[in-house]
Amino acid sequence: EAEVAQSPRYKITEKSQAVAFWCDPISGHATLYWYRQILGQGPELLVQFQDESVVDDSQLPKDRFSAERLKGVDSTLKIQPAELGDSAMYLCASSLGGSHGAFFGQGTRLTVV
Amino acid sequence: AQSVSQHNHHVILSEAASLELGCNYSYGGTVNLFWYVQYPGQHLQLLLKYFSGDPLVKGIKGFEAEFIKSKFSFNLRKPSVQWSDTAEYFCAFSVSSNTGKLIFGQGTTLQVKP
Numbered sequence: 001e002a003e004v005a006q007s008p009r010y011k012i013t014e015k016s017q018a019v020a021f022w023c024d025p026i027s028g029h030a031t032l033y034w035y036r037q038i039l040g041q042g043p044e045l046l047v048q049f050q051d052e053s054v055v056d057d058s059q060l061p062k063d064r065f066s067a068e069r070l071k072g073v074d075s076t077l078k079i080q081p082a083e084l085g086d087s088a089m090y091l092c093a094s095s096l097g098g099s100h101g102a103f104f105g106q107g108t109r110l111t112v113v
Numbered sequence: 114a115q116s117v118s119q120h121n122h123h124v125i126l127s128e129a130a131s132l133e134l135g136c137n138y139s140y141g142g143t144v145n146l147f148w149y150v151q152y153p154g155q156h157l158q159l160l161l162k163y164f165s166g167d168p169l170v171k172g173i174k175g176f177e178a179e180f181i182k183s184k185f186s187f188n189l190r191k192p193s194v195q196w197s198d199t200a201e202y203f204c205a206f207s208v209s210s211n212t213g214k215l216i217f218g219q220g221t222t223l224q225v226k227p
Binding site: 004040041048095099100 | 159164
């Protein structure tokens with residue numbers, strides 16, 4: 001079964017350092033999402049791509065977060081500088097769009113110390 | 114604001130008991146509805162979805178959900194739970210005319226005692 005690949009699985013970083021997460025969606029999925037999930041809460045969308053274009057980044061803290069999907073396939077989410085409040089699970093998902101729902105990767109658990 | 118409310122944060126059941134998890138969404142237009150499950154140590158998996166047609170939808174592992182448009186609800190049910198159903202369950206929706214962005218509830222932790 002095709003899966004969404006994410007790396008790393010776990011990341012510990014110091015406050016004010018830069019950190020990056022990588023995602024490889026299911027082949028053929030034009031839509032790619034980055035979600036953040038804080039413990040005890042549901043995932044919240046950070047950014048959504050359709051191919052290489054951003055279609056929704058309204059909840060992305062753009063002063064410190066950036067995301068790219070240069071060739072419309074894999075994607076990178078970066079935080080610089082990291083803050084203590086960024087500690088969370090970062091989930092990547094991909095979809096054929098609309099009513100199909102999204103398929104999620106294992107996520108990257110970020111701890112900022 | 115678009116949101117999802119899951120009524121139960123933590124549910125504890127014995128094996129063979131019946132399950133119903135409540136979910137209500139806030140949006141006045143046409144939506145697609147989903148239930149996701151996250152087993153311990155695993156990623157979020159799609160349990161079932163509704164986008165049109167029969168409001169009673171069946172998913173994997175004996176789960177079903179009913180869409181009641183007048184109540185903005187999409188409750189999840191299973192007639193007889195198993196210990197292996199222990200997991201966290203998330204209700205979500207997307208606006209049909211929109212980009213497919215999923216809006217999630219806060220989740221319900223289900224613990225099934227053997």
